[in-house]
Amino acid sequence: MGNADNNRMSALGRYYVKGHYGNKESNNIIFEEIESLVLFQVAFWPDTVSKVEKILNSELGIKKIPKPGSSIINSSASVIRVEPLKIWVTAKLEEDTSKADTPILDLSHSRTNLIIHGNDATKLLNRFLPIDLRENSFGIGAVASTMFHHVGITLWRTERGYHLFLPRGFSLSLFELLKKGAKQFGLQIK
Template sequence: MANSVSPLHTSYVAGHHGPEGKIGVTLEEIEDFAMVQFSAWPNTLARTGTEAARIAGCATAASPGEAVLGKIGTLLRVEPLKWWLVAPAGSLSETPVLAPEDGAILDLLQSRVWIRVGGPKAEVLLNHFLPIDLRAAAFPSGTVASTGFHHVGVTLWRDQTGLNLLLPRSFAVSLWDLLCESALQYGLEVIQPER
């Protein structure tokens, strides 16, 4: 699976922005990753989930609203009949295959941009835009949600490193600009992606 060129390359400036000496939010684009969707039919849900978990290296498939970290990557249950596998680039040598009677697999890499949001004000920043209670008690590590960000459907999950957003590629620049502009008040650190 080939990685695409990020639409954000001309939109971000690495470094500190906002009040001097204050970093409330960090934003980082994760560029090198693989992303595959597993879709089950209603009568093959368990079988497709088991196969998705096997490929991700998870003990079990993620339940609705859950993100499970496996040996290969993170398996997100984004819809009742769908899982997304988000993994480091190169961890999947080729797109996995399902028998047509079991479900369908789709390579989604070209459709999404991955942004990691961190820092002590990450939840506050995201709550400017997302209608979700992001406090750790309500949205703990291993939780995933599909929601709206400025009228655009996005996927959010929390892992041990912080909050992660998967943005549709065609809206990534405008949503990135909104995040950066709003984060300035808290002190923003934009982390340069590794290339």
């Protein structure tokens, strides 16, 4: 599959142009795109939680499903609780671990993963997202799905900054909006 992976093209593609934008005096927003995202979903039911935890443990060394609205960040992969009965894993899971009551789904191409950080990252995101991002509401490891200009998106916070999982089809349109909003803070696209 190595061959095929080289052919992956991000939805931002040629529109992702590195450089500095907007307010020249400052540099308070940084965009970084993670290309070739690997994202697998594991779904479960109340009575199959232990089966999922078994998979997580054997594949990633993570013992628990993270609590609602949170994630477990590991050196090899992270587990993000996106829905009550669904988690996302940022690592490839073997297809044959998919069982009827712990179905696995490859979503690697379904989202564009943009990291936003910098001094004014929270301010920028709250220009668009109607959720509470204050430190004690949305600290490192927090995860939430919310609405961005009528589009459902998922937001996850790590040490690197805010990870936005944007539905691929909408991601360029949303990226353009973010870019416009970020210029006032001084934007660096890395």
